[in-house]
Amino acid sequence: MTVIRTAPYEVRPASPVLGAEIVGVNLADGVDDATAEALRAAFWAHKVLVFRGQNLSPDTHVRAVQIFDEPFDHPSWLLRHADNRLVYTFELEKAGAASAWHVGGTWRTPPFHLESLTYQVVPDIGGRTLWADLQAAYDGLSEPFRQLLESVSAVYNAYPGDGTYKRPPVTETVEHPVVRTHRHTGRKGLFLSSSALRLTGAISAAEGAALMPFLLAHASSPNYTVSFGWQPGDFVVWDNLATWHYAVNDYDGPRVYRKVIGG
Structure with missing residues (x-):
């Protein structure tokens, strides 16, 4: 190289x-x-x-x-x-x-x-420590699938944590779109964490439950x-x-x- x-x-x-x-x-x-x-x-x-x-x-x-x-x-x-x-x-x-x-x-x-x-x-x-490129993972999806994801968000616990990894029961949540445009480069990428509670948006709950494991596996590909x-x-x-x-x-x-x- x-x-x-x-x-x-x-x-x-x-x-x-x-x-x-x-x-x-x-x-x-x-x-x-x-x-x-x-x-x-x-x-x-x-x-x-x-x-x-x-x-x-x-x-x-x-x-x-x-x-x-x-x-x-x-x-x-x-x-x-x-x-x-x-x-x-x-x-x-x-x-x-x-x-x-x-x-x-x-x-x-x-x-x-x-x-x-x-x-x-x-x-x-x-x-x-491993890192995965969520922008490259987004590029690796088909265009119809990328278009679908534009209307999907992930729901997370809104508790900020205290550094001890101990989290109380979820009382408030926050949503983030699963496709994010980078603030400096303008490049699109997936935005997803294994801590996501569920997916929401232009999909049903059952579709979100099926989609989540695919996205998590895809974004962590060795590629x-x-x-x-x-x-x-x-x-x-x-x-x-x-x-x-x-x-x-x-x-x-x-x-x-x-x-x-x-x-």
């Missing part, structure tokens, strides 16, 4: 569909305006960007996210870092609820624009996915409106990371 060189760093695509590693950028030192603009262009093109060995502090993690979007202050997050309220900490022995294909922030309108992680402790074996493994200090940022992700639950021992949300 061709390596795209944008001085003074490299954008190394990880697959023909999505994902790239950025080599030669030290985010802790900050970037100039021209580099920031180029990184944003790479982000919209590749949807998942990985920066190895950054070792970001909570504050520099927030500044790295600001290259791409404004950080989001979650209304009820319990796991805030003591040094920066926009940083949320996770210490896991297993991936837990993250070991399913999902999109962040489906409880709100709009959902999060992006999510990012910095890794502090990773397992010796396993613990990779549309990329995966990355981790070392301490790695930083990853992804487009939450164009991809969904899956933390593989195939490891033992601790997994510690920090999260900053954008949008």
Whole structure:
């Protein structure tokens, strides 16, 4: 695969569909305006960007996210870092609820624009993360089917969560169209999470129940996915409106990371 060189760093695509590693950028030192603009262009093109060995502090993690979007202050997050309220900490022995294909922030309108992680402790074996390109998945559907989906929405729990993966019974819901036009590129894509309660719109309840498993399986096809493994200090940022992700639950021992949300 061709390596795209944008001085003074490299954008190394990880697959023909999505994902790239950025080599030669030290985010802790900050970037100039021209580099920031180029990184944003790479982000919209590749949807998942990985920066190895950054070792970001909570504050520099927030500044790295600001290259791409404004950080989001979650209304009820319990796991805030003591040094920066926009940083949320996770210490896991297993991936837990993250070991399913999902999109962040489906409880709100709009959902999060992006999510990012910095890794502090990773397992010796396993613990990779997968992303799937929901725009490529949309392109892989027939035109009549794409037209049908334009009139379909998915219903989600409107509870914002607190970082513990504990959710009370559903009392309020929010709907999102299952076809979304990207705010920067104008490209259409599926928008669906495994947490969807049901489909609604110009289909019956029975049709929605039959359609849901097909869409979930189609969007997670290996044809549309990329995966990355981790070392301490790695930083990853992804487009939450164009991809969904899956933390593989195939490891033992601790997994510690920090999260900053954008949008």
